[in-house]
Amino acid sequence: MKNFFFCFVFLLLISPAYSQNNMDVISLYRTGRDMESRNRMSEANYYYNEAIRICVDDISRNTANRDTYTALTWTLQRQKRYQDVITWGELGLRLYSDEYRIMETMGEAYFYLDNWNESIRYMQRFANSVPQGERTSVAYFFIGEIYRYRGFYHHADIAYSTAVRLEPNVALWWYRLGSVREAVGDFPQAATAFERALRINPDYQEAEIGLARTRR
Numbered sequence: 001m002k003n004f005f006f007c008f009v010f011l012l013l014i015s016p017a018y019s020q021n022n023m024d025v026i027s028l029y030r031t032g033r034d035m036e037s038r039n040r041m042s043e044a045n046y047y048y049n050e051a052i053r054i055c056v057d058d059i060s061r062n063t064a065n066r067d068t069y070t071a072l073t074w075t076l077q078r079q080k081r082y083q084d085v086i087t088w089g090e091l092g093l094r095l096y097s098d099e100y101r102i103m104e105t106m107g108e109a110y111f112y113l114d115n116w117n118e119s120i121r122y123m124q125r126f127a128n129s130v131p132q133g134e135r136t137s138v139a140y141f142f143i144g145e146i147y148r149y150r151g152f153y154h155h156a157d158i159a160y161s162t163a164v165r166l167e168p169n170v171a172l173w174w175y176r177l178g179s180v181r182e183a184v185g186d187f188p189q190a191a192t193a194f195e196r197a198l199r200i201n202p203d204y205q206e207a208e209i210g211l212a213r214t215r216r
Contacts, residue, residue: 025051025071033078044078051075059091066096073105085109100129104139116146137166141173144180153180164196171201178210187214 032047055072058064069092076084089106092099107122123139130136144159160177164170178193191214197207 025054025075026067028054029071029075029078032075036078048075048079066092066099066102069096070099070101070105073102073109077105077109080112082109082112086113098129100126100133103129104135107139107142111142111146116149120146132166137163137170137173140166141170141176144173144176148176148180153183156180157184168196169200171197171204171207174200175204175207175210178207178214182210182214190214 028047028051032044032051035041035044035047051071052075055064055068055075058068059072069088073085073089073092076082076088085105086109089102089109092102093106096102103122103126107119107126110116110119110122120143123143126133127136127139127143140159140163144156144163147153147156147159157177157180160173160180164173164177167173174193174197178190178197181187181190181193191211194207194211194214197204198211201207
């Protein structure tokens, strides 16, 4: 019985329907992202397009799983095809309602489509699913951005504060936190946030100007 179990697991792992394409699309996505980080966009798009082709093919053949939809939405996001992210993401969440990776990607897509209500809804859903997740800090930063744009500075302060607590080494996030504190007249705390931004990036000119302004 024991030998049968190990044989079954082995066959499952090497089965193309189980993992091969999923490994391929995730690898293709990551290679594309690496090319993009080097400003080699034509090469990046080759890998992105191949990942999309495999994902859509798997979905059409009914051999897709949650990783397929996740990789597809990630890749479409990198290509700034935000409406396509929404379309495929909704389909993926219809099948895998707990797939938090798709929730976060859809939250970003809605943000870039200026649909802030839906963006916050998905970001909060994502953050509630994985309170200490790898990208939970990013979700709170986006929530902070939306509240800042709307002029809800105290709400933005809470969101940015959560973002920097989870990920304290992003200068932009500390700068944004300083800006909303300055907007409500909390100059000492704004100065503290600007100082943290400058500690991370001493060449951050906007943070330096903000610090000088709040000290006055």
